[in-house]
Amino acid sequence: MVETAARELGVSPAELRRKNFIREFPYQTPVIMAYDAGDYETSLEAAMKEADYAGFEKRREKAKKQGKLRGIGMSCYIEACGIAPSAAVGSLGAGVGLWESAEVRVNAVGTIEVLTGSHSHGQGHETTFSQIVADRFGVPIDSVSIVHGDTDKVQMGMGTYGSRSGAVGMSAVVKALDKVEAKAKKIAAHLMEADEGDIVIENGELKVAGTDKSVPWFQLALAAYTAHNLPDGMEPGLKEGAFYDPTNFTFPAGCYICEVEVDPDTGETEIVQFVAADDFGNIINPMIVEGQVHGGIAQGIGQALLEGAHYDPASGQLLTASYMDYTMPRADDLPSFKVSTSNTPCPGNPLGIKGCGEAGAIGSPPAVINAITNAIGNNDLAMPATAQKVWSALKAATKH
Amino acid sequence: MYSTNYHRASSVADAVKLLKKADDGKFVSGGMTLIPAMKTRLAAPSDLVDLRHVPELKGVKISGKTVTIGAATTHAEVAANAKLASVCPAICNLAAHIGDPHVRHMGTIGGSVANNDPAADYPAALLALGATIVTNKREIAADKFFTGLFETALKDDEVITAVTFTAPAKCGYAKFPNPASRYAMTGVFVAKAKDGVRVAVTGAGEDGVFRSKEIEAALSKKFDASALEGVSVSAGTLMSDIHANAEYRANLVVVMAKRAVASANG
Ligand SMILES: Cc1cc2nc3c(=O)[nH]c(=O)nc-3n(C[C@H](O)[C@H](O)[C@H](O)COP(=O)(O)OP(=O)(O)OC[C@H]3O[C@@H](n4cnc5c(N)ncnc54)[C@H](O)[C@@H]3O)c2cc1C
Numbered sequence: 055m056v057e058t059a060a061r062e063l064g065v066s067p068a069e070l071r072r073k074n075f076i077r078e079f080p081y082q083t084p085v086i087m088a089y090d091a092g093d094y095e096t097s098l099e100a101a102m103k104e105a106d107y108a109g110f111e112k113r114r115e116k117a118k119k120q121g122k123l124r125g126i127g128m129s130c131y132i133e134a135c136g137i138a139p140s141a142a143v144g145s146l147g148a149g150v151g152l153w154e155s156a157e158v159r160v161n162a163v164g165t166i167e168v169l170t171g172s173h174s175h176g177q178g179h180e181t182t183f184s185q186i187v188a189d190r191f192g193v194p195i196d197s198v199s200i201v202h203g204d205t206d207k208v209q210m211g212m213g214t215y216g217s218r219s220g221a222v223g224m225s226a227v228v229k230a231l232d233k234v235e236a237k238a239k240k241i242a243a244h245l246m247e248a249d250e251g252d253i254v255i256e257n258g259e260l261k262v263a264g265t266d267k268s269v270p271w272f273q274l275a276l277a278a279y280t281a282h283n284l285p286d287g288m289e290p291g292l293k294e295g296a297f298y299d300p301t302n303f304t305f306p307a308g309c310y311i312c313e314v315e316v317d318p319d320t321g322e323t324e325i326v327q328f329v330a331a332d333d334f335g336n337i338i339n340p341m342i343v344e345g346q347v348h349g350g351i352a353q354g355i356g357q358a359l360l361e362g363a364h365y366d367p368a369s370g371q372l373l374t375a376s377y378m379d380y381t382m383p384r385a386d387d388l389p390s391f392k393v394s395t396s397n398t399p400c401p402g403n404p405l406g407i408k409g410c411g412e413a414g415a416i417g418s419p420p421a422v423i424n425a426i427t428n429a430i431g432n433n434d435l436a437m438p439a440t441a442q443k444v445w446s447a448l449k450a451a452t453k454h
Numbered sequence: 455m456y457s458t459n460y461h462r463a464s465s466v467a468d469a470v471k472l473l474k475k476a477d478d479g480k481f482v483s484g485g486m487t488l489i490p491a492m493k494t495r496l497a498a499p500s501d502l503v504d505l506r507h508v509p510e511l512k513g514v515k516i517s518g519k520t521v522t523i524g525a526a527t528t529h530a531e532v533a534a535n536a537k538l539a540s541v542c543p544a545i546c547n548l549a550a551h552i553g554d555p556h557v558r559h560m561g562t563i564g565g566s567v568a569n570n571d572p573a574a575d576y577p578a579a580l581l582a583l584g585a586t587i588v589t590n591k592r593e594i595a596a597d598k599f600f601t602g603l604f605e606t607a608l609k610d611d612e613v614i615t616a617v618t619f620t621a622p623a624k625c626g627y628a629k630f631p632n633p634a635s636r637y638a639m640t641g642v643f644v645a646k647a648k649d650g651v652r653v654a655v656t657g658a659g660e661d662g663v664f665r666s667k668e669i670e671a672a673l674s675k676k677f678d679a680s681a682l683e684g685v686s687v688s689a690g691t692l693m694s695d696i697h698a699n700a701e702y703r704a705n706l707v708v709v710m711a712k713r714a715v716a717s718a719n720g
Contacts, residue, residue, distance in 0.1 A: 379697075440633070
């Protein structure tokens with residue numbers, strides 16, 4: 055819609071978007087959501103620079119000489135992730151609350167098990183959740199294990215979707231870690247006869263700040279379980295649980311730019327450049343975030359160009375029931391992606407995370423379609439933009 | 455899939471004998487078409503007689519311009535045969551673009567030809583090359599062999615042993631692959647031989663592979679892509695399915711023909 059408006063007004067699609075960006079936060083939208091923080095211009099600038107937006111016309115000319123129609127399209131997206139405040143979803147009629155749970159168990163030898171309701175089916179929780187635990191106590195990452203998905207072991211939880219594992223699931227872990235840390239500091243203060251407020255955790259040791267007194271983490275864990283010398287009235291052990299119910303959604307945003315070349319003879323589209331500039335707030339693991347974005351873009355390109363479900367109108371039989379007929383995106387349908395992130399921390403949760411799971415699939419389809427419609431000069435194009443549809447749309451455009 | 459009895463034939467004669475003994479037997483070669491059909495229970499033969507290990511069905515022979523490809527030769531073997539590439543590179547190129555590597559290493563030319571899928575690549579080549587399909591009983595000209603959708607002149611117990619053709623002066627193949635299966639959504643094979651230009655189209659015809667008279671006529675005047683400017687083919691007998699309608703296929707026939715000629719002319 056924004057792209058069409060820009061084309062009809064004869065203004066640059068980038069400028070029209072820039073003019074309409076929200077710049078003051080928090081920003082209450084008319085439809086429930088209150089945007090907490092964002093910097094949309096930074097993503098736009100980063101994407102335009104990476105895509106050499108200014109140099110596009112030259113590239114278009116060059117492609118034309120080779121008989122190809124080149125087009126550029128962008129999309130600026132904002133999504134509501136980190137779902138969600140339980141009361142808010144309750145008011146919308148949901149039958150559940152969208153909090154998340156965590157339990158942190160420090161074993162007697164100092165190894166740590168984290169039981170999370172956020173399931174990992176390829177998102178890499180085993181890595182990212184371990185990172186925040188290892189960072190907190192300065193212990194080796196391989197002494198942390200993440201337990202998920204086993205309902206015999208894991209307490210009630212709500213799961214992974216809506217880019218919520220980082221923003222909601224990890225926040226529950228952080229809350230449980232806070233409790234573990236507080237108890238560990240109490241025990242350390244007792245053992246070293248110091249003030250609780252003077253205990254700091256560094257490099258796997260609990261130290262009395264400004265002195266050379268320290269207790270290694272594993273010894274502290276053992277002390278918690280031998281319970282020979284604990285503060286008066288303290289329960290033995292070192293294991294805490296927490297529930298986290300978010301106070302707001304989180305709002306990842308970004309700018310995607312796609313450049314395509316259309317073969318006018320066949321309507322075939324080749325994606326020749328793809329740029330994604332996302333603002334995910336704080337990032338725990340850049341490589342995993344990049345992987346999530348790659349996967350999302352591949353899915354989004356699949357939706358934009360390839361994937362269509364067809365039924366036989368007479369019998370209702372699904373005609374695209376196998377991959378011989380249903381086109382999943384494959385490696386050779388995809389270009390190399392240029393991805394980058396900016397990091398406006400999310401004020402709503404302890405780690406400042408917005409979430410990145412769906413962004414790639416949200417930002418990419420409009421960018422791809424905008425690029426094709428720009429190339430062929432016809433805005434009327436439905437997804438998936440198969441070669442035949444593009445060819446027909448191009449024919450319709452040149453008839454006028 | 456229903457259960458079935460597997461037999462590995464040691465010779466063509468053995469294969470025929472095994473098939474005759476079976477209740478409702480079928481030859482299997484690469485199994486790339488037959489096995490999926492069995493998995494979905496579209497086919498349920500009582501017995502499978504495997505031809506892929508019969509030595510007399512394997513390999514490519516070239517003498518002068520005469521090419522003979524054994525029925526059990528895989529697409530990958532055709533694609534990689536350097537001697538064949540020196541007399542008829544287009545057929546190697548065609549084989550190299552069938553399906554994916556798994557399919558190319560199992561699927562065979564005999565199976566492809568016997569199956570006569572309306573979107574298969576080889577039928578276009580054999581029809582345009584005026585090839586001969588050799589069986590254990592007779593020799594059949596390609597013009598007579600491909601009789602309709604998944605239909606051929608083969609009898610039930612007839613085994614394709616080889617295909618043979620004379621390499622033409624020039625030939626080329628271009629296909630627009632179905633984005634999902636990579637079969638031809640439209641494929642055109644053009645050949646310029648002593649006796650004239652032959653053009654065969656696959657993936658587009660309602661009745662399977664066919665020769666395009668319009669394109670043959672244009673290319674007979676001048677064997678060059680420019681001869682096809684402004685030429686159009688009728689969508690009337692072309693296929694419409696979820697992947698492409700007849701009008702689009704009619705366009706692809708001309709575009710692929712241009713590309714095939716360009717590749718034939720190198
Ligand atoms: C994912 C996928 C993609 C594909 N893409 C393409 C493509 O792009 N282009 C293309 O052309 N094909 C494609 N194919 C089909 C492939 O080429 C098959 O290999 C071919 O159609 C059948 O050959 P086969 O050796 O596997 O035969 P089989 O499946 O073993 O047999 C097929 C039929 O032929 C009969 N038969 C086999 N050999 C003989 C013989 N010597 N004499 C008599 N009858 C025989 C069998 O009884 C059976 O009825 C694809 C297949 C798959 C699964």
